[in-house]
Amino acid sequence: MKTLFRALSFFKDNATHVYLLFVLMSITILTQLILPWPIALAIDCSIGKKPFPYVLSMAFGNISKVEGLIILGSLVLLTYLLHIFVSTTYNNLLIRTGLAGLMRVRLALFNKLLQLSPRFFSKMQHGDVVYRASWDTFSIQTLFQQGLFTVSSAVLTIGLMLIIMFQINLTLALIALGTVPLLVAVIRGFVNPMEKAGLSARDADSSVSVSVEQSIVALPLIQASVTESREYSRFQEKAFTAFSKRYKQHRIELIYQGLIMSIFALGTAFIVVSGGLQAMEKTITIGELWVFLSYLSQFYGPLTQISYAGSTISTAFAGVNRVLEILDAESIHDSLIAHQNNPVPPAAPVKKKINGQIRFSEVHFSYENNKTILNNLNFTIQQGESVLLIGPSGSGKTTLLMLILRFYEPDHGIITIDDIDIRQMDPKDLRNSIAISFQEAFLLPGTILENIAYSVPNADMKDVYSAAELACADDFIKKLSKGYHTSVGEGFSQLSTGEKQRINIARALLKKSPILILDEPLTGLDEENQKKLANNLKLAVEGRTTLIVTHNPDMFKWANKILKFENGCIKELYTPNL
Ligand SMILES: Nc1ncnc2c1ncn2[C@@H]1O[C@H](COP(=O)(O)OP(=O)(O)O)[C@@H](O)[C@H]1O
Ligand SMILES: [Mg+2]
Incomplete structure (x- = not known):
């Protein structure tokens, strides 16, 4: 009935x-x-x-x-x-x-x-x-x-x-x-x-x-x-x-x-x-x-x-x-509602501007009850710092990024941005302050331009071009039949993995948010482009809190910190001696 x-x-x-x-x-x-x-x-x-x-x-x-x-x-x-x-x-x-x-x-x-x-x-x-x-x-x-x-x-x-x-x-x-x-x-x-x-x-x-x-x-x-x-x-x-x-x-x-x-x-x-x-x-x-x-x-x-x-x-x-x-x-x-063991504090007053300091305090996480993925993580990323996440495949690097976006809740512990528990923030405000390029590149039906400007639909063309240049995407896009107006179609099979990846990076760079997250941004790129992109990113990350999952040696040179994942823990946390 x-x-x-x-x-x-x-x-x-x-x-x-x-x-x-x-x-x-x-x-x-x-x-x-x-x-x-x-x-x-x-x-x-x-x-x-x-x-x-x-x-x-x-x-x-x-x-x-x-x-x-x-x-x-x-x-x-x-x-x-x-x-x-x-x-x-x-x-x-x-x-x-x-x-x-x-x-x-x-x-x-x-x-x-x-x-x-x-x-x-x-x-x-x-x-x-x-x-x-x-x-x-x-x-x-x-x-x-x-x-x-x-x-x-x-x-x-x-x-x-x-x-x-x-x-x-x-x-x-x-x-x-x-x-x-x-x-x-x-x-x-x-x-x-x-x-x-x-x-x-x-x-x-x-x-x-x-x-x-x-x-x-x-x-x-x-x-x-x-x-x-x-x-x-x-x-x-x-x-x-x-x-x-x-x-x-x-x-x-x-x-x-x-x-x-x-x-x-x-x-x-x-x-x-x-x-x-x-x-x-x-x-x-x-x-x-x-x-x-x-x-x-x-x-x-x-x-x-x-x-x-x-x-x-x-x-x-x-x-x-x-x-x-x-x-x-x-x-x-609904899934963001308090974890049984981890009561949510009341919503915080809306903060106009997020600076981008990120802190994990005693964060535990598992997808299923019996399998711990992240075990008691404690670290702080200062505003404007660039941090590389390294560690074997399956060690929980992507998972950690998903926790910052609040796609999942920690079982225990607190994640804060600018000392505010992220559960106290409106998820929309939180996500608006983060630009992300996922490990798996996503393209939606539409032109390349629309795909790059997906989060900033009325972006200045100048900004779109410069984001694409930084992402090493400009060259190959210009060579396409209709350039930036080439439609990626629904199957988007005509683009290679590396090309799709670079469009995703351009999209993230165009969104000028205080926090930038790049999950394995160099996947599918040739050596030359890897080098170029690694150096370009140095410019792109300036003034933004940045988390990059990568093992690229060029980025090690300019990163401020490296978080090394092993068996659910972050083993090392150090500033490279440069
Ligand atoms: N949606 C999910 N449900 C259950 N387990 C998952 C899910 N996503 C990832 N995992 C598991 O969590 C672990 C960490 O995955 P992930 O964070 O993607 O690792 P990394 O990015 O370091 O390669 C892996 O063992 C993976 O199998
Ligand atoms: Mg991953």
């Missing part, structure tokens, strides 16, 4: 449409209920011997049987046209509102995605998130259209029909009603297995899309290792699981639908016999039997809708839950 309300809350902004939909739905149902009556009158009064009803003689005077037939024929046409018009308008608005809700949930999901903490993605695969954002979001629309409107329209139709059926003939109405408990029993028995089967089919489908995504990323490796057939068999397994899970779901649905249809058949058979007998005894007119039978076909229609809605809604619920799992996931801000 909670899931339903959460799903429907995405339609709050369309409340007027929702009310209008209920009005249109009611009119659609009413016109549908009127449809068989002119035909029944034609059968009983024009073909049969019953006099025309009072309303007709009032309106048209004394009419012959043929005239009555023509009038009733016109009425049939009119009611049908009215019904078609109203129901089309209703369905049009229903689809429009449903799609608007789908759009809103996608927006909410993307907004959430932008705030997810890095921990989230260590637990969930990218392809799965993509599947949830693009396919599972449809479930919200399904729940609105099928869950809310199809079901309430069916319930209303059945209710009104039952009232009319009881007016026409008690016995026949009781037979029709008698099938309802059987239907309810079948629906109840099948809802849970259908929901379970739907959920596991979705998971299997999602894992197919995860596989495709991962294989595309690793395609060069696969082709170079000539492991296409191995990857194919691996995918075959996933595809087969998806096949069996979906097939199982449909099999359950088919059995369910078969049972429902059998119950309908039973009811119809009883009514044909009982109605036929009554018509022979003239306790019911042929026209009334016609109305009854046509209601009966329409009576089972909405009931079928309700019973099918069972399976559709179960699958939709599974999808909605997968969407809600992301919407309810810990956002980066």
Whole structure:
């Protein structure tokens, strides 16, 4: 129920449409209920011997049987046209509102995605998130259209029909009603297995899309290792699981639908016999039997809708839950809430200007409970100092940088900037005061210029060029077909690792923040460019507190301090003797 309300809350902004939909739905149902009556009158009064009803003689005077037939024929046409018009308008608005809700949930999901903490993605695969954002979001629309409107329209139709059926003939109405408990029993028995089967089919489908995504990323490796057939068999397994899970779901649905249809058949058979007998005894007119039978076909229609809605809604619920799992996931801000062992001090008053002194006091950190990555770190980096972080791969250098950005919280200990606990700062202020080039270079779709100016969109072109020159990127950018306006596209495969890296460094240098962080900035660069960049950085870091992960000997010459990582500790902390 909670899931339903959460799903429907995405339609709050369309409340007027929702009310209008209920009005249109009611009119659609009413016109549908009127449809068989002119035909029944034609059968009983024009073909049969019953006099025309009072309303007709009032309106048209004394009419012959043929005239009555023509009038009733016109009425049939009119009611049908009215019904078609109203129901089309209703369905049009229903689809429009449903799609608007789908759009809103996608927006909410993307907004959430932008705030997810890095921990989230260590637990969930990218392809799965993509599947949830693009396919599972449809479930919200399904729940609105099928869950809310199809079901309430069916319930209303059945209710009104039952009232009319009881007016026409008690016995026949009781037979029709008698099938309802059987239907309810079948629906109840099948809802849970259908929901379970739907959920596991979705998971299997999602894992197919995860596989495709991962294989595309690793395609060069696969082709170079000539492991296409191995990857194919691996995918075959996933595809087969998806096949069996979906097939199982449909099999359950088919059995369910078969049972429902059998119950309908039973009811119809009883009514044909009982109605036929009554018509022979003239306790019911042929026209009334016609109305009854046509209601009966329409009576089972909405009931079928309700019973099918069972399976559709179960699958939709599974999808909605997968969407809600992301919407309810810990956002980066939630993950910043106090560590159990490490209470957060109250927020500090906003500081206009950050100078950039960084201090670690007794900082312990682990990604998972049992594996310490950083063990009791204590050091201070003065404002404007350049510090090199060295140590074997996997020793926690990148992790330390992530802690300064507050992507993760220390288990114990305090990190301060200008003597303020970074947990007391607004994370946005903190991050605005740091420029970072990540170990893995990131490019977003757009031009090279847009990529460099990503954090400073209205930067002076002069500054962009000089940042690119310092980052040793200017030369290769100028040689590209459209220079700085070359689009890196979505695959950005045309740039080498070193080139991507230099664009990332230019981006960091352009953002003139008090703290500069460069994680292995020389990766992928040739010796000459390494030397050049190492020397250029000496100029770039002037006046900024800088942390660089590197083993480059040229930088050792001008750095103020070196922090050496070993087994989770910082072993050495010294100023090179220059
Ligand atoms: N998101 C993560 N979840 C769990 N463990 C991680 C994560 N990121 C890194 N690690 C582990 O933390 C250790 C330190 O990693 P990292 O800081 O990247 O090392 P370095 O940058 O020094 O090479 C490694 O053992 C790595 O496997
Ligand atoms: Mg690293």
